Amino acid sequence: MPADPMLKLVASTPSPQGGGGEHHEPALYARREPVCPSKIDGRFRRFKWAVMAFCLAVYWGTPWLRWDRGPWAPNQAVLIDLAHRRFYMFGIEIWPHEFYFVAGLLIMAGVGLFLVTSAVGRAWCGYACPQTVWTDLFQHVDRLIDGDRNAQLALDRAPWGLRKITRRLTKWAIFLAISFATGGAWIFYFADAPTLQRAFWTGTAPGVAYACVAVLTFTTFWLGGFMREQVCVYMCPWPRIQSAMLDEKSLIVTYKDWRGEPRGSLKQAKRLPGAIGDCIDCKQCVAVCPTGIDIREGAQIGCITCGLCIDACDRVMGQVGRERGLIDYCTLDDAEHERKGGAPKSLVKAIFRPRTLVYLGLWSTIGLGLLFMLGNRARLDLSVARDRNPEFVQLSNGAVRDGFTIKLRNMEDRPRETVLSLEGLPGGAIYTDEMDASAARRALRFTVPADTTQRLRVYAVVPGDAAQPQAFAFHLAAVARPGEKPASDRVNTEFSAPSAP
Amino acid sequence: MADKRIDEPTGVETVGHEWDGIEELNTPLPRWWLWTFYATIVFAIGYVVVYPAIPGRHAATPGTAGWTSRGALAKDLAAADAARAQTRAAIAATPVEKLADNPQLLRAAIEGGAAAFKQNCVQCHGSGAAGSKGYPNLNDDDWLWGGDIATIHQTLEHGIRYPGDEQTRVSQMPAFGRDGILSEAQVQDVVSHVRVISGQEKASASSTRGAQVFADNCSVCHGANGEGNRTVGAPRLSDKIWLYGGDRATLTETVTYARQGVMPAWGQRLDPVTVKMLAAYVHSRGGGEALPAEPAPAPAAR
Numbered sequence: 001m002p003a004d005p006m007l008k009l010v011a012s013t014p015s016p017q018g019g020g021g022e023h024h025e026p027a028l029y030a031r032r033e034p035v036c037p038s039k040i041d042g043r044f045r046r047f048k049w050a051v052m053a054f055c056l057a058v059y060w061g062t063p064w065l066r067w068d069r070g071p072w073a074p075n076q077a078v079l080i081d082l083a084h085r086r087f088y089m090f091g092i093e094i095w096p097h098e099f100y101f102v103a104g105l106l107i108m109a110g111v112g113l114f115l116v117t118s119a120v121g122r123a124w125c126g127y128a129c130p131q132t133v134w135t136d137l138f139q140h141v142d143r144l145i146d147g148d149r150n151a152q153l154a155l156d157r158a159p160w161g162l163r164k165i166t167r168r169l170t171k172w173a174i175f176l177a178i179s180f181a182t183g184g185a186w187i188f189y190f191a192d193a194p195t196l197q198r199a200f201w202t203g204t205a206p207g208v209a210y211a212c213v214a215v216l217t218f219t220t221f222w223l224g225g226f227m228r229e230q231v232c233v234y235m236c237p238w239p240r241i242q243s244a245m246l247d248e249k250s251l252i253v254t255y256k257d258w259r260g261e262p263r264g265s266l267k268q269a270k271r272l273p274g275a276i277g278d279c280i281d282c283k284q285c286v287a288v289c290p291t292g293i294d295i296r297e298g299a300q301i302g303c304i305t306c307g308l309c310i311d312a313c314d315r316v317m318g319q320v321g322r323e324r325g326l327i328d329y330c331t332l333d334d335a336e337h338e339r340k341g342g343a344p345k346s347l348v349k350a351i352f353r354p355r356t357l358v359y360l361g362l363w364s365t366i367g368l369g370l371l372f373m374l375g376n377r378a379r380l381d382l383s384v385a386r387d388r389n390p391e392f393v394q395l396s397n398g399a400v401r402d403g404f405t406i407k408l409r410n411m412e413d414r415p416r417e418t419v420l421s422l423e424g425l426p427g428g429a430i431y432t433d434e435m436d437a438s439a440a441r442r443a444l445r446f447t448v449p450a451d452t453t454q455r456l457r458v459y460a461v462v463p464g465d466a467a468q469p470q471a472f473a474f475h476l477a478a479v480a481r482p483g484e485k486p487a488s489d490r491v492n493t494e495f496s497a498p499s500a501p
Numbered sequence: 502m503a504d505k506r507i508d509e510p511t512g513v514e515t516v517g518h519e520w521d522g523i524e525e526l527n528t529p530l531p532r533w534w535l536w537t538f539y540a541t542i543v544f545a546i547g548y549v550v551v552y553p554a555i556p557g558r559h560a561a562t563p564g565t566a567g568w569t570s571r572g573a574l575a576k577d578l579a580a581a582d583a584a585r586a587q588t589r590a591a592i593a594a595t596p597v598e599k600l601a602d603n604p605q606l607l608r609a610a611i612e613g614g615a616a617a618f619k620q621n622c623v624q625c626h627g628s629g630a631a632g633s634k635g636y637p638n639l640n641d642d643d644w645l646w647g648g649d650i651a652t653i654h655q656t657l658e659h660g661i662r663y664p665g666d667e668q669t670r671v672s673q674m675p676a677f678g679r680d681g682i683l684s685e686a687q688v689q690d691v692v693s694h695v696r697v698i699s700g701q702e703k704a705s706a707s708s709t710r711g712a713q714v715f716a717d718n719c720s721v722c723h724g725a726n727g728e729g730n731r732t733v734g735a736p737r738l739s740d741k742i743w744l745y746g747g748d749r750a751t752l753t754e755t756v757t758y759a760r761q762g763v764m765p766a767w768g769q770r771l772d773p774v775t776v777k778m779l780a781a782y783v784h785s786r787g788g789g790e791a792l793p794a795e796p797a798p799a800p801a802a803r
Contacts, residue, residue: 030529227533234531297510389629393640393787396740401787403640433611433785434604437642459787464741 034156035229035292037139038149038284042311051127052136056182063188067091072450073413080190086451092374093451095411104370108363114245115359119351121251121329122242126306129238131231132290134182134224138175139290145171149287175225176217183216229291232304239301247332251350253305254330255285255296258339266320278326284316285309285327295327305329380416381409382476382489391496398464400497406456408476410448417479420444424472425462425495433457445479460495467497588613589774597654597777598792607781614782617775621767630786634745635762640786643742645734646670648790654780660766661734669766672733677718678757687714692752698727698739699747 065077067090074081079088087094087102094101116123125132146152146167158164187209188196199205200213223231232239246252260279269276279296286294288309293302295309313327330338334345387403395401410416421443422428429440440461448454458474472495477488505517508526516527548554552568553561588609592600600607619628625636632638637645646656656670663669677683683691687710694711696702716725722735729737736744745751745760767776783789 027529029532029535031532230531230533234534387629389627390631390638390640393631393638394741395641395788396643396737396742398741401640403787433787433789434601434607436791437787437789438791457785 032230033292034153035290036142036149036152036156037290037292037308038287039143040288040308040311040315042308042314044307044311048127048136048306048308052133055128055130055133056137060182060185063185063193069093069413070450072415074192076192078189079192082190093411093413095409098377101370101374104366108366108370111359111363111366115356115363117242117245118247118250118359119356121246122239122303122305125232125238125242125304129304131223131236132304132306134178134220135228135290137178138224138228141171141174141178145174172221172225175221179217179220179224180213183220184213186216187212229302232291233302243301248336249331249333249350249353249355251305251329251331251347252299253295253303253307253310253327254332254335255279255298255327256325256330256335256338257296260296260326278317278322280316280320282316284312288312378487378489379411380418380476380478380487380489381407381411382420382474382491383407383409384474384491384493386493386496392498394498395461398467399461400464400467401459401461402496404458404460404474404493406458406474408446408448408454408456410450410452410454412450414450416448416450418446418448419477419479420446420456420458421475421477422460422472423475423490425460425470427466428460428462428472428495430458430460432459437461462495462497468495469497469499470495585613592777593774597780598649598651600650600777600781610778610781611785613775614778614780614785617771617779618782621771622779625764630783632744635760637744638742639783640788641742642788642790643737643740644731644788644790645736645744647731648784648788649792650780650784650789651792653783653789654777656764657776657780657783658766658768660768661764662761663763663766666766666769670734672722672735673761674722674735674759676757676759678753679759683714683718683756687711688753688756691715691719691756692749695727695738695752696747696749699741700739701747 062078063076066075067077067088068075069088073093074088076088077090079086081088085096092101113124142152146155155164155167187200191209196205196209200209227235257277260277262275262277263279263281264272264276265280269280283294285296286292286309288311289295290306290308291302291304293300295303307329310325310327310329314324317324317326325344329347331350334350338344383406385405387405391402393401393403406420408418408420410418420430422430429442430444431437431440432444437459440459444458446454446456471492473490473492475488475490477486480486504519505514505527507514508524511526511528513526513528515524518525549562550564551566552564554564555562588606591603591606592610592613595603595606600610618626618630622630626632626639627636630639637643642648644652646652646661659666659668659670661670662672675682677691678685678688690707690711691714692711693702693705693708694715697704697708697711702708715723715727719727722730722733723738724730724735727738729735729739743751744762745755767779771779
């Protein structure tokens with residue numbers, strides 16, 4: 001991406017001026033300036049509430065959804081069963097060898113982030129990122145306990161006294177409770193939720209469950225309660241990647257300086273009509289910013305494009321009777337266009353452009369491909385490994401025997417009757433190490449338990465006169481009940497024998 | 502060289518260096534970063550105290566937790582033993598011929614036997630149990646002493662011609678050539694006969710003479726038609742499988758000097774459960790035979 005002089009993605013603290021005072025030699029270490037966003041209402045704030053409620057509800061509620069899979073499989077809708085190496089998601093069950101579905105989902109997530117970034121910029125950062133959601137929640141707790149922005153700032157500056165200690169302890173206790181309830185809920189994705197919850201409270205859950213809850217409670221408490229915007233600015237790689245992915249056609253939160261500058265109060269505007277811009281320098285956009293930046297300095301890495309400054313500015317513009325949108329979602333191209341006096345362009349055009357459509361196409365192709373594969377995958381699988389040591393065994397009557405390790409995979413949640421048979425290999429017969437050699441047949445019947453891989457040692461015997469090296473195949477078929485779709489699999493393999501003299 | 506200036510968009514001072522127009526901001530580190538660094542130092546001190554850390558001449562400082570890598574290994578091994586204890590007890594309580602009645606237990610015994618085989622048996626019988634000259638292939642269906650699981654177990658337990666085990670399997674083929682029982686010509690004749698009954702040669706004058714020598718000297722153990730006799734471990738000579746080789750030179754050597762293969766009595770070296778598991782594994786290699794319908798009396802099995 002070419003460096004655009006308009007795109008000031010500056011890798012620095014949001015407000016570093018406060019770091020070490022106004023001395024010539026900057027301090028080595030900077031104290032974090034408290035970010036205490038004030039309360040705001042508006043369309044983006046309401047949208048943010050809705051997204052937060054949705055995200056938390058999905059996260060919290062999903063493990064408790066039930067899904068009937070019959071008596072041989074868990075009935076939790078979404079379950080990552082690490083102990084049994086199964087991943088359940090509603091009607092889909094994924095085995096470890098089908099991990100490419102998960103890889104496909106991860107690729108979709110990656111392309112999805114390209115898509116979202118090219119269409120609506122850092123919308124992930126502004127609305128859906130867990131760091132944003134929890135920070136937002138905890139900042140709301142700040143306002144609930146300490147009051148709005150000014151009260152919070154005052155309390156922060158106040159010396160440690162009984163009142164401050166009480167307030168802080170109350171707030172931290174609430175943080176901790178939220179962290180425990182939300183961060184701790186992560187474990188329910190990995191085991192049957194109601195059972196684990198009962199075990200958890202009676203102290204009989206596995207140690208790893210308690211350890212996970214402890215770690216996740218702590219990280220939620222620490223990252224959401226204290227680190228907050230510093231995670232976005234210092235720790236997260238995503239803003240750095242995004243500074244390479246944004247271009248002049250990406251939606252970003254833009255302060256329309258050509259309309260706002262020079263800033264001046266209402267009084268000044270009255271005194272000097274025409275010389276003063278629309279920005280009345282009320283600093284409301286700074287006050288509501290959850291990462292503590294001043295959007296009027298231009299696009300910057302601290303801006304998560306949550307749109308709260310747009311809400312704040314729109315309200316002020318409404319109060320002073322000026323047109324809304326002094327701060328608004330706008331692309332750099334459109335900003336240039338408007339700066340030159342052009343009419344504002346529709347946001348729809350900014351979102352639906354060739355690049356986003358290409359990403360959308362790519363994303364949906366992968367998604368449809370995965371769905372297609374999901375619909376067509378076999379739930380009965382045969383794998384065959386030939387013995388290499390010894391390759392074949394000479395029997396006393398001249399016959400030759402080969403050994404195979406065979407796996408019958410029944411991926412359905414019910415036991416299945418199956419028939420393993422030979423294709424080709426004239427005169428050949430098979431038996432297993434649990435059978436007597438005299439019971440060898442062309443086909444053997446096995447009942448494979450539900451959701452199980454059955455490992456067999458199978459011996460194939462061919463009489464001496466037919467014992468030549470040759471290709472043949474194992475065939476596995478499920479015995480279908482009436483009205484059932486037939487399922488089968490076959491594997492080509494080789495029969496080893498001493499080559500003819 | 503140092504040309505420090507305040508960067509206008511950020512208000513931060515630069516470090517004063519410049520490479521091709523690229524400058525670096527002198528942004529102060531966040532304070533928590535420093536605290537994180539201190540925290541790692543505190544952690545390191547705690548680690549040094551709790552775990553073995555500072556190397557000494559003979560050993561490192563022990564650490565207050567008493568952790569050692571050998572101790573951790575011993576604990577893991579004990580845990581593995583404990584995990585297997587129940588299965589081993591079940592195998593110990595089950596007679597070897599009854600193992601097959603419990604498929605799960607048999608499966609466990611076969612897996613355990615496969616592991617024990619790799620440690621104790623592959624040196625002679627090969628990693629695939631395919632044997633080599635003088636060491637039987639355990640995959641095939643030809644057994645010197647018998648191929649049902651109880652007989653295999655007996656062979657494993659007491660060995661073959663193993664000194665120091667009273668019940669070891671013993672048989673002795675005379676060295677017909679070396680000890681002058683047969684003349685060189687007679688040896689060649691009997692070799693011809695053996696090669697005829699094993700389908701490797703057409704009948705000849707030599708083999709006709711050899712048939713008489715065979716009937717007089719060999720059929721006592723190997724049977725009138727060379728079908729062998731498992732009670733004395735005499736191999737069947739009429740099949741395709743040769744322990745030492747079926748060609749003329751090898752057969753001549755066998756008849757002249759005889760063969761006295763030895764296998765250790767594993768009952769003296771391994772615990773009874775492992776011997777049982779080995780029997781199950783060898784029996785599962787494909788040539789295992791069913792138990793006789795009526796268990797023969799023990800001496801007859803030998």
